[in-house]
Amino acid sequence: xxxxxxxxxxxxxxxxxxxxxxxxxxxxxxxxxxxxxxxxxxxxxxxxxxxxxxxxxxxxxxxxxxxxxxxxxxxxxxxxxxxxxxxxxxxxxxxxxxxxxxxxxxxxxxxxxxxxxxxxxxxxxxxxxxxxxxxxxxxxxxxxxxxxxxxxxxxxxxxxxxxxxxxxxxxxxxxxxxxxxxxxxxxxxxxxxxxxxxxxxxxxxxxxxxxxxxxxxxxxxxxxxxxxxxxxxxxxxxxxxxxxxxxxxxxxxxxxxxxxxxxxxxxxxxxxxxxxxxxxxxxxxxxxxxxxxxxxxxxxxxxxxxxxxxxxxxxxxxxxxxxxxxxxxxxxxxxxxxxxxxxxxxxxxxxxxxxxxxxxxxxxxxxxxxxxxxxxxxxxxxxxxxxxxxxxxxxxxxxxxxxxxxxxxxxxxxxxxxxxxxxxxxxxxxxxxxxxxxxxxxxxx
Numbered sequence: 100x101x102x103x104x105x106x107x108x109x110x111x112x113x114x115x116x117x118x119x120x121x122x123x124x125x126x127x128x129x130x131x132x133x134x135x136x137x138x139x140x141x142x143x144x145x146x147x148x149x150x151x152x153x154x155x156x157x158x159x160x161x162x163x164x165x166x167x168x169x170x171x172x173x174x175x176x177x178x179x180x181x182x183x184x185x186x187x188x189x190x191x192x193x194x195x196x197x198x199x200x201x202x203x204x205x206x207x208x209x210x211x212x213x214x215x216x217x218x219x220x221x222x223x224x225x226x227x228x229x230x231x232x233x234x235x236x237x238x239x240x241x242x243x244x245x246x247x248x249x250x251x252x253x254x255x256x257x258x259x260x261x262x263x264x265x266x267x268x269x270x271x272x273x274x275x276x277x278x279x280x281x282x283x284x285x286x287x288x289x290x291x292x293x294x295x296x297x298x299x300x301x302x303x304x305x306x307x308x309x310x311x312x313x314x315x316x317x318x319x320x321x322x323x324x325x326x327x328x329x330x331x332x333x334x335x336x337x338x339x340x341x342x343x344x345x346x347x348x349x350x351x352x353x354x355x356x357x358x359x360x361x362x363x364x365x366x367x368x369x370x371x372x373x374x375x376x377x378x379x380x381x382x383x384x385x386x387x388x389x390x391x392x393x394x395x396x397x398x399x400x401x402x403x404x405x406x407x408x409x410x411x412x413x414x415x416x417x418x419x420x421x422x423x424x425x426x427x428x429x430x431x432x433x434x435x436x437x438x439x440x441x442x443x444x445x446x447x448x449x450x451x452x453x454x455x456x457x458x459x460x461x462x463x464x465x466x467x468x469x470x471x472x473x474x475x476x477x478x479x480x481x482x483x484x485x486x487x488x489x490x491x492x493x494x495x496x497x498x499x500x501x502x503x504x505x506x507x508x509x510x511x512x513x514x515x516x517x518x519x520x521x522x523x524x525x526x527x528x529x530x531x532x533x534x535x536x537x538x539x540x541x542x543x544x
Contacts, residue, residue, distance in 0.1 A: 105253035112385030113259035114214035119410030132230035142399030147199035166205035167318030173298035178351035188455035196488025264387035276371025287363035411520035421542030479513035
């Protein structure tokens with residue numbers, strides 16, 4: 100074998116997985132078909148749960164320094180400010196256990212740069228210009244063939260190559276779902292020097308033939324992210340002149356207000372879920388497995404947590420610490436979560452739900468997983484399958500105890516908890532009775 104794990108795609112999913120494997124001593128290679136990291140601001144919002152994951156992966160300080168909080172929305176009508184619009188619901192009473200209360204904005208290109216730097220620091224590698232054209236697998240491993248360069252042989256492979264995943268298509272795995280909007284949308288990163296950066300500027304449609312447009316100041320940069328709906332089957336013009344025309348038609352700004360165009364893309368909002376997340380020794384993660392509407396900021400965050408779930412399991416199996424059956428729990432746990440979050444994203448897209456507590460992803464759990472074993476007759480607020488909250492007990496921050504790639508045993512007032520490497524309770528009991536058999540089952544001896 101050339102490597103233990105081949106990761107296809109150097110977006111946030113692939114890079115996060117590479118980091119998690121590198122810190123476990125797993126020999127992994129990330130390959131990216133482009134010559135550089137994927138461009139554009141794309142998924143710019145990091146939810147509180149993802150910030151916790153980033154703290155564990157060792158990139159939190161850099162992420163905090165690179166980004167900022169979201170501004171309040173400002174609605175414009177006929178060139179006049181019509182009123183403020185809260186983009187996110189505030190933290191609710193009783194919603195505790197996390198040091199982060201709102202999404203943190205970091206343009207995706209900068210997010211990826213930070214993740215790549217951390218991966219490199221840990222000795223990991225990204226090979227650019229390596230487009231996968233064919234995968235072959237047998238009982239021992241996977242062989243990847245590329246448009247250029249020698250094949251790579253790996254024990255396992257992970258498709259983290261986005262919503263148009265070439266790996267998923269090659270495996271014949273269907274994406275089942277729906278187009279959420281018949282109209283195309285345009286997203287672009289632009290410079291507008293004279294536009295106030297204190298607001299997320301919102302321009303509702305001025306008529307039936309017009310469409311919504313928003314300009315969000317990208318934290319840590321001097322750029323704005325432009326998002327516009329293009330009704331009536333309009334073909335998007337991704338040039339600077341096309342973007343200028345769109346902005347001047349829908350806002351009070353003159354065409355020349357947009358001085359630079361850094362990146363632009365078009366898409367049709369859709370919600371789709373892969374028929375399965377695994378084919379033999381090949382796993383799907385991130386957008387390769389689930390595609391979301393950008394409403395609610397769930398796609399990138401769900402994707403990073405796919406990587407966080409899969410990383411420790413691959414590490415345990417490759418290290419000979421756990422049976423291969425542990426890998427079956429990746430799809431068992433993550434597919435229901437993806438399905439749930441897809442429903443949430445779709446509801447927000449249709450204005451049927453708010454950007455509230457559910458979007459922060461702190462309440463997602465694995466209570467129904469085969470890895471979750473609750474032995475108490477009367478469980479307390481923390482049960483097997485739950486995320487351990489970020490609390491301080493007897494002067495000790497629980498997250499300081501949990502940080503790192505290993506399982507952790509916690510004894511609290513309401514029980515004994517064996518916490519998985521991803522911060523979720525695997526086993527819970529009133530005492531340690533029965534813990535030994537669970538440890539043996541998951542490969543801890």
